[in-house]
Amino acid sequence: MSSLTEGHPPIGIDDINDESKHKKLNTDVVERESGEREMGHSIHRSGSRPQLDLSKAAIQGNFEEKDPTILLPNQSDDISHLALDIGGSLIKLVYFSRHEDRSVNDRRKKSIKEIFGVSNCNRRSYPILGGRLHFVKFETTKINECLDFISSKQLHRGGLDARHWNSDAPDNENAVIKATGGGAFKFADLFKERLGVSIDKEDEMGCLVSGANFLLKAIRHEAFTHMEGHKEFVQIDTNDLFPYLLVNIGSGVSMIKVDGDGKFQRVSGTNVGGGTYWGLGKLLTKCKSFDELLELSQRGDNRTIDMLVGDIYGGMDYSKIGLSASTIASSFGKAISENKNLEDYRPEDISLSLLRMISYNIGQIAYLNALRFGLKRIFFGGFFIRGHAYTMDTISFAIQFWSKGDAQAMFLRHEGFLGALGAFMSYEKHGLDDLMVHHLVERFPMGAPYTGGKIHGPPLGDLNEKASGEELVGTRSSWISDMADSNLSRDAWVQYSNSSNMLGSIHCKLHENVHQLASFQSVGFKQKISWMEKFVRKGTEITAPVPMAPPGTTGLGGFEVPSSKGDTLRSDASNLNVGVLHLVPTLEVFPLLVDPKTYEPNTIDLADHGELEYWFTVLSEHLPDLVDKAVASEGGTEDAKRRGDAFARAFSAHLARLMEEPAAYGKLGLANLLELREECLREFQFVDAYRSIKQRENEASLAVLPDLLMELDSMNEEARLLTLIEGVLAANIFDWGSRACVDLYHKGTIIEIYRMSRNKMQRPWRVDDFDLFKKKVLGSGEKKPHPHKRALLFVDNAGADVVLGMLPLARELLRRGTEVVLVANSLPALNDVTAMELPDIVAEAAKHCDILRRAAEAGGLLVDVMINAADVNKENSSSVPLMVVENGCGSPCIDLRQVSSELAAAAKDADLVILEGMGRSLHTNYNAQFKCDALKLAMVKNQRLAEKLIKGNIYDCVCRYEPASSDLQSSSLS
Numbered sequence: 001m002s003s004l005t006e007g008h009p010p011i012g013i014d015d016i017n018d019e020s021k022h023k024k025l026n027t028d029v030v031e032r033e034s035g036e037r038e039m040g041h042s043i044h045r046s047g048s049r050p051q052l053d054l055s056k057a058a059i060q061g062n063f064e065e066k067d068p069t070i071l072l073p074n075q076s077d078d079i080s081h082l083a084l085d086i087g088g089s090l091i092k093l094v095y096f097s098r099h100e101d102r103s104v105n106d107r108r109k110k111s112i113k114e115i116f117g118v119s120n121c122n123r124r125s126y127p128i129l130g131g132r133l134h135f136v137k138f139e140t141t142k143i144n145e146c147l148d149f150i151s152s153k154q155l156h157r158g159g160l161d162a163r164h165w166n167s168d169a170p171d172n173e174n175a176v177i178k179a180t181g182g183g184a185f186k187f188a189d190l191f192k193e194r195l196g197v198s199i200d201k202e203d204e205m206g207c208l209v210s211g212a213n214f215l216l217k218a219i220r221h222e223a224f225t226h227m228e229g230h231k232e233f234v235q236i237d238t239n240d241l242f243p244y245l246l247v248n249i250g251s252g253v254s255m256i257k258v259d260g261d262g263k264f265q266r267v268s269g270t271n272v273g274g275g276t277y278w279g280l281g282k283l284l285t286k287c288k289s290f291d292e293l294l295e296l297s298q299r300g301d302n303r304t305i306d307m308l309v310g311d312i313y314g315g316m317d318y319s320k321i322g323l324s325a326s327t328i329a330s331s332f333g334k335a336i337s338e339n340k341n342l343e344d345y346r347p348e349d350i351s352l353s354l355l356r357m358i359s360y361n362i363g364q365i366a367y368l369n370a371l372r373f374g375l376k377r378i379f380f381g382g383f384f385i386r387g388h389a390y391t392m393d394t395i396s397f398a399i400q401f402w403s404k405g406d407a408q409a410m411f412l413r414h415e416g417f418l419g420a421l422g423a424f425m426s427y428e429k430h431g432l433d434d435l436m437v438h439h440l441v442e443r444f445p446m447g448a449p450y451t452g453g454k455i456h457g458p459p460l461g462d463l464n465e466k467a468s469g470e471e472l473v474g475t476r477s478s479w480i481s482d483m484a485d486s487n488l489s490r491d492a493w494v495q496y497s498n499s500s501n502m503l504g505s506i507h508c509k510l511h512e513n514v515h516q517l518a519s520f521q522s523v524g525f526k527q528k529i530s531w532m533e534k535f536v537r538k539g540t541e542i543t544a545p546v547p548m549a550p551p552g553t554t555g556l557g558g559f560e561v562p563s564s565k566g567d568t569l570r571s572d573a574s575n576l577n578v579g580v581l582h583l584v585p586t587l588e589v590f591p592l593l594v595d596p597k598t599y600e601p602n603t604i605d606l607a608d609h610g611e612l613e614y615w616f617t618v619l620s621e622h623l624p625d626l627v628d629k630a631v632a633s634e635g636g637t638e639d640a641k642r643r644g645d646a647f648a649r650a651f652s653a654h655l656a657r658l659m660e661e662p663a664a665y666g667k668l669g670l671a672n673l674l675e676l677r678e679e680c681l682r683e684f685q686f687v688d689a690y691r692s693i694k695q696r697e698n699e700a701s702l703a704v705l706p707d708l709l710m711e712l713d714s715m716n717e718e719a720r721l722l723t724l725i726e727g728v729l730a731a732n733i734f735d736w737g738s739r740a741c742v743d744l745y746h747k748g749t750i751i752e753i754y755r756m757s758r759n760k761m762q763r764p765w766r767v768d769d770f771d772l773f774k775k776k777v778l779g780s781g782e783k784k785p786h787p788h789k790r791a792l793l794f795v796d797n798a799g800a801d802v803v804l805g806m807l808p809l810a811r812e813l814l815r816r817g818t819e820v821v822l823v824a825n826s827l828p829a830l831n832d833v834t835a836m837e838l839p840d841i842v843a844e845a846a847k848h849c850d851i852l853r854r855a856a857e858a859g860g861l862l863v864d865v866m867i868n869a870a871d872v873n874k875e876n877s878s879s880v881p882l883m884v885v886e887n888g889c890g891s892p893c894i895d896l897r898q899v900s901s902e903l904a905a906a907a908k909d910a911d912l913v914i915l916e917g918m919g920r921s922l923h924t925n926y927n928a929q930f931k932c933d934a935l936k937l938a939m940v941k942n943q944r945l946a947e948k949l950i951k952g953n954i955y956d957c958v959c960r961y962e963p964a965s966s967d968l969q970s971s972s973l974s
């Protein structure tokens with residue numbers, strides 16, 4: 001909007017929301033990209049970072065410069081494109097980064113592709129690229145910082161895919177960057193001079209509109225209303241989006257009537273906008289930054305300076321025309337009658353009066369234009385809004401007031417980035433048009449600062465605080481050598497396996513007492529040695545404390561429950577409200593959902609403040625234990641400790657931010673919080689915090705599995721089915737994410753409780769549809785039902801949960817002729833088993849069980865050297881297959897709107913879904929309805945949830961069976 005307001009005063013604060021704020025701009029940029037460690041997983045939604053190609057790295061420009069840019073000429077980073085919106089006040093930058101498919105050579109995957117016919121080919125003539133969209137802003141007065149940023153990230157070089165995106169740019173010589181805003185004209189020469197690129201100018205209004213249309217169609221929680229402090233996301237019906245009024249409040253204000261994609265008209269505008277507030281505010285209050293000015297307004301009282309209706313009418317309302325005494329009659333009007341100078345007014349009051357004046361005025365003009373064209377919906381964008389509650393409330397109030405509730409003001413989370421996004425969209429064949437809501441996953445990295453693959457402390461103490469870049473960067477020479485020495489992870493693993501064995505044996509000794517006690521007990525009861533007794537004796541292997549870093553080394557004793565910031569300014573919207581958009585074209589909606597439109601994954605609504613506070617406390621209190629596990633999982637090295645601290649600080653900062661504004665990252669549910677924690681661990685390079693715990697639990701469980709299977713085989717089918725379900729429920733107690741369970745582990749009693757609940761599980765369970773399920777599987781009387789064709793078993797935890805619970809159940813289904821697909825996480829989360837780990841577990845189990853062996857062979861799970869999955873299938877055509885697919889996520893919960901394409905393919909022939917565990921079947925999907933039969937199994941390991949959800953107690957069980965909706969109809973008809 002620079003065309004409306006030229007000649008701005010210098011502006012104080014710069015913001016880089018890319019991954020965080022950094023003072024040391026140039027070096028940070030390179031640092032943060034250098035931290036990639038191979039995760040060893042096929043990554044759908046990872047926070048992984050690419051390795052930098054450091055060859056021929058050289059300092060660009062003057063060596064004596066404080067923060068010289070380091071050029072990595074051979075580093076493509078697969079950056080594909082960059083687009084800019086250079087406004088009067090701020091430069092907005094949207095760039096895309098792509099990562100190569102790093103999927104590992106997973107034998108499971110190959111056979112899955114054969115079986116389900118999943119292919120990597122895209123039907124389009126050009127593919128939608130998987131990758132990430134980043135959003136960054138700079139002050140226009142600091143354009144050089146922006147150029148440095150582009151240059152250090154090599155964004156202007158177009159990367160490998162430049163030709164693909166822009167056929168006019170065969171090489172960097174003629175590189176062209178799409179840009180909009182007045183600065184695209186004003187600074188074109190500077191771009192040519194500094195970066196050697198030409199600016200391709202795009203129409204500003206067109207960009208605003210295409211940016212807004214993209215966001216409204218593709219981002220689930222983009223638009224929201226804000227009234228009296230209450231933020232509510234609006235579900236946009238993409239088929240009923242137009243027409244609407246788009247009001248972009250930048251330096252100046254544009255009002256655009258939007259009738260469709262590319263169909264719009266700028267119908268009005270005003271020169272009294274964001275630039276006016278900031279410019280006038282700066283003169284009147286001597287504020288140094290926009291945020292300071294906004295913060296002042298929060299403590300202001302505009303009545304000291306505004307002339308109110310009451311001031312004119314002697315304290316009375318002017319009720320005849322509907323004006324109350326407190327209505328502003330004239331902004332700043334009191335200043336005329338009082339004999340005061342500027343210094344006599346509080347800057348706080350001035351700022352508030354100015355903010356209200358401008359917001360009301362814009363609201364009123366917007367309303368008049370909506371009225372003029374009969375538009376009911378008004379979307380507000382532009383950085384003037386800055387996610388600021390009071391500004392939004394003021395505008396909403398104005399629209400509500402003037403339209404008498406007829407029109408609605410809505411705001412956009414990517415408020416200021418509409419134009420830049422639109423410019424990005426103007427590249428031909430960007431593929432974004434084809435993206436659907438389920439292809440996009442938004443992540444909120446904290447900006448882990450890397451040097452040479454190491455994270456140097458947390459970047460943030462408080463989100464309003466600037467990152468202390470200094471401590472992150474050593475001298476220039478050490479910085480370069482750090483970069484060259486970035487491959488530390490292998491050594492760390494070797495070190496870890498040695499030290500963990502040693503510590504493990506010490507702990508074994510410490511726990512010998514518990515061990516002995518357990519065996520005495522079993523002798524005392526004079527029970528014959530059953531698999532359970534063996535398992536109890538193996539108990540020390542399971543409950544022994546995990547090797548930990550020496551106490552106190554993580555430097556974090558406890559974590560205060562984050563408290564709301566009260567009336568201070570919310571953290572800068574652009575720092576954390578807008579994340580990095582991951583474009584994952586392989587994600588799909590789970591095809592067995594009855595109605596994906598009304599599906600809501602979360603069971604607990606965190607909009608309830610009491611609920612929010614409770615879960616925040618739970619997560620905060622779990623943090624020290626999690627950090628210990630995470631640090632131990634990386635060998636307890638100094639580097640791991642530092643990262644542990646950094647992770648804890650970053651996650652606490654997330655919690656604090658969300659406590660302050662729960663909807664800051666979109667609609668917040670418990671699943672989002674649990675996933676955020678895992679993502680945050682990954683950002684700080686904790687690949688799998690519970691790796692060794694999972695391993696030892698798997699081993700202990702596999703050792704007793706043959707005996708369990710024998711015991712099961714001695715039962716009749718009715719008793720067996722019940723025992724199997726009991727087994728799943730009881731084994732769900734092995735959960736390292738539950739505070740109560742972790743306490744049981746530490747006391748060494750978890751196995752006792754497991755044994756107890758397994759030996760005498762009390763039916764009826766709190767939710768008990770077992771008889772219904774049994775009827776469906778076994779039939780009643782003479783009538784033998786058809787077996788299910790294919791069952792999807794969403795498995796949960798490693799160890800007993802999967803080995804002694806879900807695998808035996810899978811085996812029973814296989815034996816009855818049902819194909820079984822084990823659905824497991826793509827990435828680790830707590831102690832959940834992953835799809836990568838499952839084939840080895842199955843292979844081990846198959847050694848002692850023919851049913852599992854044949855099925856696993858038929859499913860291509862036992863083929864180490866894949867000959868040809870098709871042949872294997874032919875050979876085993878008599879066996880129903882057991883398969884493993886990844887679910888596409890790395891969280892203890894699952895959002896079925898975004899699952900892997902292989903899961904979606906496997907679901908096509910499935911007629912039974914079994915969801916197991918608290919995360920997948922209670923926190924999420926408890927109320928999900930499926931087109932096929934569904935069984936939800938979990939032990940409730942949290943007292944509050946038990947009370948709330950099932951009016952029961954901790955350790956109560958849920959066995960919820962819901963037949964396919966068509967079955968329901970036929971049974972109600974008969």
Ligand SMILES: Nc1ncnc2c1ncn2[C@@H]1O[C@H](COP(=O)(O)OP(=O)(O)O)[C@@H](O)[C@H]1O
Nearest residue numbers: 001087088089090250251274275290382383384
């Ligand atoms: N950190 C900031 N620095 C300057 N202005 C800011 C900042 N944050 C929000 N603003 C507000 O945003 C306005 C610029 O909004 P923007 O949408 O970027 O418009 P433009 O394209 O005209 O620069 C400023 O005039 C000011 O009111």
Ligand SMILES: CC(C)(COP(=O)(O)O)[C@@H](O)C(=O)NCCC(=O)O
Nearest residue numbers: 735737738739892917918919920942
């Ligand atoms: C993280 C979990 C959902 C994992 O449970 P699972 O899905 O493994 O059964 C669960 O442990 C949980 O909700 N924990 C937090 C609550 C608590 O500590 O009581």
Ligand SMILES: [Mn+2]
Nearest residue numbers: 796797832892
């Ligand atoms: Mn779990």
